[in-house]
Amino acid sequence: MAMKGLLGYALAFALASSGAQAFDFQPYGRGAFAQIVKAHSGKPLIVHFWSVTCPPCVAELPQWAKMVSEQKGVDIVFVNTDSDEDRARAEMRAERAGLGKATHYGFSDDFVEKLYFEADKMWRGELPFTALVAPDGGVTAVTGAIDDPLVVKWLETRAR
Numbered sequence: 001m002a003m004k005g006l007l008g009y010a011l012a013f014a015l016a017s018s019g020a021q022a023f024d025f026q027p028y029g030r031g032a033f034a035q036i037v038k039a040h041s042g043k044p045l046i047v048h049f050w051s052v053t054c055p056p057c058v059a060e061l062p063q064w065a066k067m068v069s070e071q072k073g074v075d076i077v078f079v080n081t082d083s084d085e086d087r088a089r090a091e092m093r094a095e096r097a098g099l100g101k102a103t104h105y106g107f108s109d110d111f112v113e114k115l116y117f118e119a120d121k122m123w124r125g126e127l128p129f130t131a132l133v134a135p136d137g138g139v140t141a142v143t144g145a146i147d148d149p150l151v152v153k154w155l156e157t158r159a160r
Contacts, residue, residue: 023091025106028079032105033118036077037133044074044158045133047119051081052089054127056145061097063146068102074158079105081112081127134158 036047048064050057068076078099080090087106094104109115116123119131120141132140132154142150 023095023100023104025080025087025091025104027108028105028115029107029109030111030114030118032079032115033131036105037137037139040075040077040133041137042135044135046074046076047079047131047133048076049079049081049119049127049129049131051127052086052093053082057128058093060128060146061093061099065098065102067146068099071155074155075103077103077105079107081107081125083107 033047037045050061052058064076064078078094080087080094082090084106090106094100094102107115112125116125119129120139123129123141123143126143128143128145130142130146130148130151132142132151134140135158140150140154142148
């Protein structure tokens with residue numbers, strides 16, 4: 001019993017000293033996409049899905065950080081598709097890229113196909129995946145990099 005308490009204390013101390021509790025992945029489960037879109041209604045919104053197991057996703061995180069700082073008129077939300085076991089790695093990658101203050105969600109439902117379908121009926125989980133949501137709620141889905149022509153054109157019509 002004393003050993004269990006000591007381990008719990010050590011874990012709490014390690015998390016507190018690492019700053020892990022400052023970074024918050026909000027749960028992304030069924031219905032989350034619609035809730036996020038509703039919360040940002042009337043404003044341009046980008047919902048970007050990424051994973052630590054997706055090399056292009058990780059490589060472009062610094063570009064996303066730059067976009068967050070430059071695109072003040074566009075809300076940008078990040079959704080990490082990794083399991084809870086990889087969430088610490090995702091946090092480290094996002095922090096290192098300069099996305100520590102961005103809004104982050106993390107998949108919290110094991111039925112990931114349903115989460116994909118809610119974001120886009122044609123999406124099968126390929127990453128990186130970005131949903132460009134117009135102020136009227138219309139969604140343009142993009143599978144691929146941040147510099148995809150669809151993303152660039154969409155931003156040009158809604159920038160600042």
